[in-house]
Amino acid sequence: MTTTAGTTTAGTTTAGTAVAEPVRSDRTAALADRLRRAVGTERVLTDRTQVRTYECDGLANFKVTPAIVVLAESRQHVVDTVRLCAEAGVPFVARGSGTGLSGGALPSADGVLLVLSRLRTLSPVDADNRQVTVEPGVINLWVTRDAAPHDLAYAPDPSSQLVCSIGGNVAENAGGAHCLKYGFTVNHVLGAEVVLPDGEVVHLGGRAPEHPGYDLLGAFIGSEGTLGVATELTLRLIRVPEAVQTMLVGYSSVEDAAGTVSDIIAAGILPAAVEMMDALAIEAAEAAVSCGYPEGAVAVLVIELDGPRVEVEAQFAQVEEIARARNAFETRIAADDAERALMWKGRKSAFAAVGRISPSYFVQDGVIPRTKLPEVLTEMKRMADEKGLRVANVFHAGDGNLHPLVLFDDAVEGQAHEAEELAGDILELCVTSGGSITGEHGVGSEKRMKMAKQFTPEDLDTMQLLRCAFDPDGIANPGKVFPTPRLCGERPGVRKGEHPVQAAGLGEVF
């Protein structure tokens, strides 16, 4: 959840925002000295006003000032920083662009915030392999920019793609509007160079589609900075499709809009994107960017199909027919790229736009099975009415990923609290509907207590086994993802000496 007023997410103060002060101890002071010697004085910040810049990510109602900030400019800086932290037993938190919406990059007060945004090199695109290798601070959109001359693109397109980093995308397994057809970050990352929490460098995956051994790359993606720091990523690029067609459809009822989505899927059509906005979200977008959405619409869908031209044309006609049968009162088809951009502008600016119609709001991120959409929306409305609050809905309707925006006014005593409660209740509604507490923004600091609603203690303990394998001392982004930290204990079962099969020259045996 983020509290936003106006058009930016950071820097807003709301009720309940208390900034935890950095903890300066002899330990961190000594570490800062060592870091300065290792990575250079100018890259190590401890000055209070300087480090305060990094006190939160896109979730501005959680703030912690870090003891030390390191601005890494090379992999070696990352290795040195992590190794020195490990030696000192001081926690570190990786940070990309700081646009995360779950407090994933929230610093540790007694730790190091490791900023990766200066690691911004992209290797040349390998067009024949449809791959590119980038440093973690590279901005999402730059990848597609570099790929475009080769008719290639990087599929994951979070709404924040102008500013968020690939490293942050990998850590959050970021999604985007086109997930429905193309999948998430995890489906588009082939390899990662990772600095483990003890400073060791490992390569997971690579340029080939498969490698012998456990899929630790798959496990690393989406681990929210708790398993190590990515210093290089190899990304899969997709061929830009021959044709793209986008339509904007207006409805007088949410049920009809949701029904259209179900009917499209039932017809065997897999659109590139199906996005939905409700009346309040439309009102906000209109006020902010004048996107010209159908007047009086209670819900709109933005539907995009892509692929071979004949296929897109035939299915597009079919989708129009489906929408009409579901009482669409207006259907607009983007005639060119400019019109398509305008249709998307309303959708992509929706979070910030809500700032136009409400002093503050929480952005929520939950998932439900697509078929439960109408009943969940009805229940959400009932819950909001009960509290006398308004909820604007923007969502990736194709895959059931909801972004309810809970509107409130700080100036009204107690309303922020009520809104926060409602945002939490909505998540529980998602879980009881068979869904998830997060579809793309991650658990971070914000939702870690909610993990227990979705998972049993055994599930969480099992996940922590992986954590303990990567980070037995728990110094990588501690206090995130899990409701309770786990002490890993000794590394179990370490064999001394050589195993017979190993001795026979056949390899390391599991």
Place this chain on the structure above:
Amino acid sequence: MTAVTAARRPGDAGDAVGGVVPREVVRPGTVEEVAEVLRAAAAEGRAVVPVGGRSKLTWAAPPESCDLLVDLTGLDRVVEHVAGDLTVVAEAGVRLADLQAQVGEAGQLLGLDPPEDGATLGGIVSANASGPRRLRYGTTRDLLIGITVVLADGTVAHAGGKVVKNVAGYDLGKLFTGAHGTLGVVASTTWRLHPVPPARRVVTLEVPDAAAAGPLSIALARSTLTPSAVELVGSAGGAARLIVLFESIAESVAGQARAAVALLGGGEESEDLPGDLGRRPGGADDVLLRLAYAPASLSAVLAALPAGTAVAAHAATGVSYAAVPAAEAADALPRLRAALAPHDGTAVVLRAPEAVRDSLDHWGPVGDSLDLMRRVKERFDPERRMSPGRFVGGV
């Protein structure tokens, strides 16, 4: 194992895993029974090998020991298929073919097509098995959205969920994919489904030299065509067929097939799938290898194989299967691995005749993450009782 209610019997030669005969075979019928079995095995310190359809138990390195074979085919229920959400929950022992038949009634499919008859979902996940259509649908890691596992100590754990989009917690499904039963037992799986495409068209091009398929596959992959599969069947250094499969609506497959013929400079169009599409090459006397490499290096990979090696390649994805005559394998394998290395390539021995099996390094080098993999194994199975020795990393 007195407390165990699941059906059990002594193992015999027919149960052997890579030649190792288990002392006992147990066939639990529910997830709870799997947990009960593993708790009992833990109490007695028994080595466990989980199996599904047993379609390939002679493959790979034999386990060092196998006290207990846990046969998962009793977990054979399709628990929940929600057609409107394109998702299905099915237990590990469900055979892929049975699942396809069931979801097929709703015009849907699971986008996995490994060729092994009788393969179960648990076995497919655990071997990370795939087939030609991986070009279109990806592999287990792209399709598995939730998993229930039973750990060595009997702990039952879930990860993921029933929704396609979900980033809550670590994705243990990825970790268990391709883990060959060494981290625990896969008990239940949840998948994302796709609609069955209504029409199909196949373009087949005969090439006198298989290596010619390299540039053609790159051209296809860089074009706007969207084939479900691009397969190469033939022999290294010899003749081969390039098979391009289009699956979509009728208008689309017709247009794309025509465009493919133009792009390839020839080829026959047909509606029928070739009978050998996706079949692993070679026979019982060959060593069957799985090669994976950066996709554009197919020609280099073919050149590195001994001339005449039977090959079936997923030509546009960077995965090939090659059948090297057993007598040549010990020599060929290290040379092949060295030739593949610049392309981030690896060669894994899937199947080898008994005579040469123990002399081959099955998995080859694993790289700098081997120690980390070992640490993962130690956390999940500290007593090293799950399929010990089957999963081998390089020296």
